[in-house]
Amino acid sequence: xxxxxxxxxxxxxxxxxxxxxxxxxxxxxxxxxxxxxxxxxxxxxxxxxxxxxxxxxxxxxxxxxxxxxxxxxxxxxxxxxxxxxxxxxxxxxxxxxxxxxxxxxxxxxxxxxxxxxxxxxxxxxxxxxxxxxxxxxxxxxxxxxxxxxxxxxxxxxxxxxxxxxxxxxxxxxxxxxxxxxxxxxxxxxxxxxxxxxxxxxxxxxxxxxxxxxxxxxxxxxxxxxxxxxxxxxxxxxxxxxxxxxxxxxxxxxxxxxxxxx
Numbered sequence: 001x002x003x004x005x006x007x008x009x010x011x012x013x014x015x016x017x018x019x020x021x022x023x024x025x026x027x028x029x030x031x032x033x034x035x036x037x038x039x040x041x042x043x044x045x046x047x048x049x050x051x052x053x054x055x056x057x058x059x060x061x062x063x064x065x066x067x068x069x070x071x072x073x074x075x076x077x078x079x080x081x082x083x084x085x086x087x088x089x090x091x092x093x094x095x096x097x098x099x100x101x102x103x104x105x106x107x108x109x110x111x112x113x114x115x116x117x118x119x120x121x122x123x124x125x126x127x128x129x130x131x132x133x134x135x136x137x138x139x140x141x142x143x144x145x146x147x148x149x150x151x152x153x154x155x156x157x158x159x160x161x162x163x164x165x166x167x168x169x170x171x172x173x174x175x176x177x178x179x180x181x182x183x184x185x186x187x188x189x190x191x192x193x194x195x196x197x198x199x200x201x202x203x204x205x206x207x208x209x210x211x212x213x214x215x216x217x218x219x220x221x222x223x224x225x226x227x228x229x230x231x232x233x234x235x236x237x238x239x240x241x242x243x244x245x246x247x248x249x250x251x252x253x254x255x256x257x258x259x260x261x
Contacts, residue, residue, distance in 0.1 A: 043130065044130055045130055046073070046078055046128045047072075051139065052140075053139070053140050054140075055140065055141070058145070073102075074130070080128055081097060082127070084124075086122050087122050090124055091109075091110055092107055095108070107124075109138055120141060122141070147246045156256070157256025159256070159257045160225060161259070166256075168254070169220060172201075172218060172250055173218045174216050174218060174247075175214055182219075183221070184242065188237075188238055189238070190236060196225060196229040200222045201221045204218035221240070225256065230258065232257065234254075234256055235254075239252075
């Protein structure tokens, strides 16, 4: 009986001791809601206000910049440095590279357009001395839309007889707010064939413009191949100079064949 009582007392003391150690550890290192490794004392801790910024729609002649903010939430200094970027057109500037506890700094991400319409998604990496987060990635994204564009963007004449005029049409739309596009000069790239092409343009009506969301103005361009163009394949480019500094020129290719079976 004495032996069993001794074993019971020993077990009870062991449980109580273990529970006491657990309470002590919780008080020293409280759980912050996350899993994994806890912060080690004596280090800087990086935090950010946002990691991604969406610019929405932009004209593809635009460049831009955005400021992200980094914070030091630790109890020692935090060191920062520029890391890699996803594109040579994206650069980052860090205002302060050594942050005291509680201090913040701005990271300026700037880029230039690659002159291509469509979605863009770029990122920069900032290296930190935080052992739990050695890298922070900032992302910028959006969609580039052309300032002006032609629809269709090339004119296909196909096979024509060559003894009567043939006309094809395209519409040139301007997305720039409050801008009225005008064609100031028309030029065929092969001057020796210039007399065989007639180029006319008229402004698009308000009803026509309302069919295209976001369009501020537009022009209907008619290109006519006149009789007498030499037999065989022809491939020309028509350069249309506009009044808009943001989009001074429209390059319009055209293709076709005169005669043949």
